[in-house]
Amino acid sequence: MTLYLQFLIDAILLSGIYALMSLGLSLSLGVTRILNFTHGEAVMLAAYGAFWPFFLFGTDPLLALPVIIVLAFLAGAGLFRFFLQDMIKVPHFNQILLTFGIALVLQNIAVILWHGDLRSATPDYALEAIDLGVAFIPVGRLIGFGLAVVLSGALFVWLRYTFAGRAVRALAEHRDAAALMGIDILKTYRLSFGISTALAAASGVILSMISPISPFLGLSALIKSIEIIVLGGIGSLVGTILGALILGVAETAVAYFVPDGSGWAPGVGFSLLFLILILRPRGVRGQAVEI
């Protein structure tokens, strides 16, 4: 009983963090049709953005979170405005090369500034757990899960009930029709990129507390996010959440119930991906947009 309950807790909490990490990428890809390779670096930079104030001034990462989210939003919107806006209609390969190049530059800047040493923020609550007797809930991951629920809930509400949100959905569905309806395409793209980067940054803040960070964190975050959005269905936010849940549960299940399973859990993602792409090539939820 203990084992199964702990497994369930770990799987759900991990899924929440995965969802937070990948929702933004799904949004930006779904709206702009650009696969943003700087997404992982946003996670990395936000993690450092949370770490350094903690290390230097004792600032709690959760207090730094709102500031980091706002800065990330502006950075994401700025990235689109100054680097990608003129690249909307070029071949996807060129877009990927550009964002990949920017990602490499950001990574290298991080290496120059902060070297390769591993860091981690250690606020007291990040090492605590809620003891249920038969199982425990890690507080750091619980906060990550809670943040994922709040931010994804806010995102869905915004997309459904605000004009800007509906404009984003319209643009994702049919660009030309959205333009004909008077929607400012470029402004909406910038908004999407900003929100995408802000969501990535939120996950970076959580990661700074629960795992070691380095300038090379971004690549693994990006690969995981791509796995999830392909699993769930490209461009579908609900699909992304489902994909995160499937991946989180599968990885945790393998780690718990397969002998030496912790040794194989990361490979689960790719195995699942192959399986889903064979059985349902458009992802679990179905591909929401055509790239």
Add this chain to the structure above:
Amino acid sequence: MISAAWLAVSVAGGAARAEEPIKIGAAYELSGHFVSFGAAGKRGVELALEAFHGKVAGKPVEVVFKDNRSDAQTAASTMNELIQDKIKYLVGPASSVSIAASIPAWRQAKPIWVASGATTAIEEQIGQEPNLYHIYPYTYDYQRATAAALKAILPPGAPIAVIYADDNYGRASLKSVQKYVTEAGLKIVAEELIRPGSSDLNPTLTKIRVARPQALINLVQAADLITLTKQIQIARLKVPYLVSGGDVGSPEWQQSVGDAQEGWIGVTPFALGAKRIGDKKRADIFPPQDEWEKRFEKKFGAPPNWNDAAHYTAAAMLLLALDEADGDNPEKVSAALNSMDVQTPMGRGRFEKINKTLHQSFSDPLVFQRQGGHNVVIYPKDAATGPAKPRS
């Protein structure tokens, strides 16, 4: 007139050759999974070069750094590049994986190699090679010391659990743990494998909890150890003694895990704050440990860890040998290394034949425990500064 011109060219060419730097190859993990080790390697080499003011025997020294990306294949190709560039003196890499991968390429020309890493044994492959100088305890030295320390703390037959990484270090260390822990009269009740880079280790810890060990030996390094330490703390794993390797002594690990470090036992040839005396003849290169730590902190803004000390020592011993050999003469450099006997931040630096390694130095590490934010040496007894305490 032609003779004068020819003479002028010869003199100019001679002068140019006289200024040609002595090159030392330094392939390190400057990115990738072991970037923390490689970064320490680079720091150690840079500080050593600074101690010599960039010159040995009046000749400039150039260190050729290469990034092997913590990847075995890249490590082999970077070693190959250094060999193709005809570099005669090498330090690094820092990780066992990279050193093992570099061996085939090294064999092409066998330059003098002061290997300041490779806790996993490379003895079977190149231990007998006269041009290899190994500066580091092997993993079996670490595990021998660990087992001896645990034997002194725990009753006979005490249950021990092991978590090991699915890499060169973890798998090789496991064999040594099995041997020495059994010889110490203790009983291994659980062995759990984790994959490097795993983010969720609760499943492993749940299995360990069921085994109820008195000590948990963690054969993982770098980022994996940070993740494991934090998750052990969160899971409130009630194991009296938590043991790992040199990472426990590194400020990087300590900062990253915070209060979770309390009670962890580590093994290291270099303990921050230990009172090692310097070398009387070359105090400029090997000052007393506290002075060396200050020098390091002044340059890099943070205290050194055992990796910094190891790579500094390796580079400094090589530079010293070059200095004593009066420059670029591999045979004389080798002779200088063979006869070298210096007091370093890692202890006595002297190469001798130990087991299957022809030139081995620093094979007796200290076992210490983190208590109240400080290193307390608990083994061997003659170096101990306090008793081991079980975690509460």
